[in-house]
Amino acid sequence: xxxxxxxxxxxxxxxxAADLAREAAVLASLRRWASRYAPMxxxxxxxxxxxxxxxxxxxxxxxxxxxxxxxxxLDRAGLHAATAIAETRGAAHALARHGGGIVADGQxxxxxxxxxxxxxxxxxxxxxxxxxxxxxCIADLAHLPRAPLARRFxxxxxxxxxxxxxxxxxxxxxxxxxxxxxxxxTLPDPIGLQSDVMAGLARLLDRLCAxxxxxxxxxxxVRLELRRVDKGLVVVEIGLARxxxxxxxxxxxxxxxxxxxxxxxxxxxxxLTATVVEALAPEQIGGGGSAIRHEDALSDLLSSVGNRxxxxxxxxxxxATSLIPERSFLLAPAxxxxxxxxxxxxxxxxxxxxxxxxxxxxxxxxPPTSFRWRRMRFTTLRATGPxxxxxxxxxxxxAWRSGLRDYWRIxxxxxxxxxxxxxxxxxxxxNPEAQGWPASARAQNWPAPGSAQNWYVQGEFA
Amino acid sequence: xxxxxxxxxxxxxxxxxxxxRVHEAEGLGRRAFALFQAVRHPGPLVWIVxxxxxxxxxxxxxxxxxxxxxxLFRPNGETDLLWCxxxxxxxxxxxxxxxxxxxxxxxTAGRRLQLAAEAGGTTGLMLIREGxxxxxxxxxxxxxxxxSPSADSTLHHWNLNKNKKGTIGSWMVNWNGASAAVHMVSxxxxxxxxxxxxx
Numbered sequence: 156x157x158x159x160x161x162x163x164x165x166x167x168x169x170x171x172a173a174d175l176a177r178e179a180a181v182l183a184s185l186r187r188w189a190s191r192y193a194p195m196x197x198x199x200x201x202x203x204x205x206x207x208x209x210x211x212x213x214x215x216x217x218x219x220x221x222x223x224x225x226x227x228x229l230d231r232a233g234l235h236a237a238t239a240i241a242e243t244r245g246a247a248h249a250l251a252r253h254g255g256g257i258v259a260d261g262q263x264x265x266x267x268x269x270x271x272x273x274x275x276x277x278x279x280x281x282x283x284x285x286x287x288x289x290x291x292c293i294a295d296l297a298h299l300p301r302a303p304l305a306r307r308f309x310x311x312x313x314x315x316x317x318x319x320x321x322x323x324x325x326x327x328x329x330x331x332x333x334x335x336x337x338x339x340x341t342l343p344d345p346i347g348l349q350s351d352v353m354a355g356l357a358r359l360l361d362r363l364c365a366x367x368x369x370x371x372x373x374x375x376x377v378r379l380e381l382r383r384v385d386k387g388l389v390v391v392e393i394g395l396a397r398x399x400x401x402x403x404x405x406x407x408x409x410x411x412x413x414x415x416x417x418x419x420x421x422x423x424x425x426x427l428t429a430t431v432v433e434a435l436a437p438e439q440i441g442g443g444g445s446a447i448r449h450e451d452a453l454s455d456l457l458s459s460v461g462n463r464x465x466x467x468x469x470x471x472x473x474x475a476t477s478l479i480p481e482r483s484f485l486l487a488p489a490x491x492x493x494x495x496x497x498x499x500x501x502x503x504x505x506x507x508x509x510x511x512x513x514x515x516x517x518x519x520x521x522p523p524t525s526f527r528w529r530r531m532r533f534t535t536l537r538a539t540g541p542x543x544x545x546x547x548x549x550x551x552x553x554a555w556r557s558g559l560r561d562y563w564r565i566x567x568x569x570x571x572x573x574x575x576x577x578x579x580x581x582x583x584x585x586n587p588e589a590q591g592w593p594a595s596a597r598a599q600n601w602p603a604p605g606s607a608q609n610w611y612v613q614g615e616f617a
Numbered sequence: 618x619x620x621x622x623x624x625x626x627x628x629x630x631x632x633x634x635x636x637x638r639v640h641e642a643e644g645l646g647r648r649a650f651a652l653f654q655a656v657r658h659p660g661p662l663v664w665i666v667x668x669x670x671x672x673x674x675x676x677x678x679x680x681x682x683x684x685x686x687x688x689l690f691r692p693n694g695e696t697d698l699l700w701c702x703x704x705x706x707x708x709x710x711x712x713x714x715x716x717x718x719x720x721x722x723x724x725t726a727g728r729r730l731q732l733a734a735e736a737g738g739t740t741g742l743m744l745i746r747e748g749x750x751x752x753x754x755x756x757x758x759x760x761x762x763x764x765s766p767s768a769d770s771t772l773h774h775w776n777l778n779k780n781k782k783g784t785i786g787s788w789m790v791n792w793n794g795a796s797a798a799v800h801m802v803s804x805x806x807x808x809x810x811x812x813x814x815x816x
Contacts (some may be wrong), residue, residue: 240667417724450710456710460705463697464690464697469689469690471689472674474676483677484677497684502677507649507679510676613674617652617773
């Protein structure tokens with residue numbers, strides 16, 4: 156029914172856009188729940204579940220009781236579902252979408268004979284063609300010879316018909332469950348010693364890492380939950396600089412966190428989960444030589460430092476494509492980036508250290524013959540420049556609102572070689588005494604347009 | 618002059634830092650000295666800068682090959698900083714650890730860092746404020762950049778103040794901030810005076 160028609164019937168209709176992703180997630184969790192009825196449960200389209208219940212019904216007291224139990228539980232959960240049990244997958248699909256019910260063994264042709272041909276999972280055009288020649292329900296098709304039917308309506312119809320009537324097999328293909336990377340251990344007596352917790356952790360890690368290795372995955376974050384006897388929960392979480400599944404190296408990173416745990420009256424359950432996992436192909440062990448061991452040791456160092464000071468403070472310098480000095484390189488977390496070789500193109504000389512611009516006061520001339528910076532007095536010996544850098548107009552940077560900058564490399568008489576810039580587009584600071592401005596203007600600190608220039612120091616050369 | 622040169626025993630490489638030890642550099646040119654040492658140490662480099670220090674190494678200005686080997690740790694607070702230095706010195710794969718402690722290094726801290734460097738087999742270089750070093754250091758360098766007489770030289774005055782296993786010394790070198798080699802300029806004092814070419 157179109158929305159406009161529905162609105163015409165019921166003007167107060169509340170509508171909401173379909174959220175397919177969340178619907179699929181609900182269906183997936185319902186599928187997981189439905190595995191209590193059968194070992195093989197698969198999703199059937201976007202709105203159905205299909206379970207292979209061969210050999211199961213007697214556990215629930217027969218097919219009718221099983222269906223009743225399922226309906227009752229779904230109703231309690233607030234879900235309206237239509238259910239059907241039949242010998243074949245096609246018949247169950249058709250019956251569930253047309254009233255539901257149970258087809259007894261051997262009664263397939265009778266049980267679904269009265270259903271319309273659209274129930275056979277055929278496309279719309281085929282269904283229409285069938286109804287045009289007067290074949291309205293499945294019973295009309297069932298006794299027809301297959302060869303003329305296939306010639307006229309295609310193989311698809313015959314396939315679906317045979318599948319529904321059990322003349323061709325169609326198994327329930329249950330997709331495998333996503334592996335869950337969690338292990339737990341409950342203890343008969345509470346433990347309190349750090350060494351005991353580490354021993355338990357080692358056992359759990361062995362199991363977790365075996366699980367990870369079996370699926371070719373590796374952990375990026377690992378979380379250890381310790382349940383105390385007083386129902387308190389202590390959580391220790393660590394991050395890893397590189398995806399790994401080596402129990403000994405992961406255990407070493409837990410040592411500090413476990414050391415800080417207050418065990419109270421004792422810990423009686425441990426639970427270990429890999430909260431973030433990444434794919435990692437099996438690696439060759441041995442033969443790699445010292446290079447791999449070095450890399451491992453370095454990532455161990457990054458892990459332990461990152462777990463203490465935070466992974467956002469363990470950085471690496473990456474080149475960026477920008478002429479703006481502040482954005483010509485990126486500070487990227489070292490654990491989530493790879494070193495990139497720097498292309499040393501022949502550009503202008505750049506300083507070795509960079510800092511936010513600091514004003515150089517008492518600067519006179521262009522380039523300044525003398526200036527003060529960080530309470531030190533400098534006299535210019537040699538100046539190289541200017542190198543004009545214009546702001547990136549597509550990127551609004553507050554630091555560059557003052558317009559373009561002319562950079563100078565100034566070698567000072569005192570030794571330091573500094574990177575100074577001037578902003579010719581921005582009005583300079585007033586220098587009232589030098590300009591001979593009236594005292595009232597000096598008091599109000601008015602800017603003197605075009606009189607002086609703002610000089611800043613931004614870097615230091617080798 | 619000839620006699621003078623023969624008598625003077627110049628070590629093979631006066632700027633080689635003794636391995637497995639922690640050294641100190643002070644003065645305004647200490648970062649240039651640290652980068653010079655970084656070029657000469659192949660392998661991963663770690664530069665530990667407290668979070669509040671505004672100066673950062675600028676990737677495009679670094680000597681060739683240093684940028685991709687460099688890791689930057691920016692801990693908050695003095696305790697974390699010292700912990701980072703010690704932990705990194707203890708890690709075998711790092712070749713050179715450059716750190717900028719913001720306060721005075723106590724004798725205990727200095728000694729612990731020496732022990733960590735010995736355990737890990739790494740070399741450390743502390744960039745300290747003037748006079749804020751520790752007595753446990755292996756060598757202490759006073760580094761200043763010096764105004765150069767010509768436009769194509771970048772002079773540095775590196776003065777070895779303290780050396781536990783050798784003699785002290787003072788060198789005027791020309792290092793352009795890119796290569797691993799330096800050009801030794803004749804002794805300080807001789808070249809320090811301006812040349813008499815000014816009209």
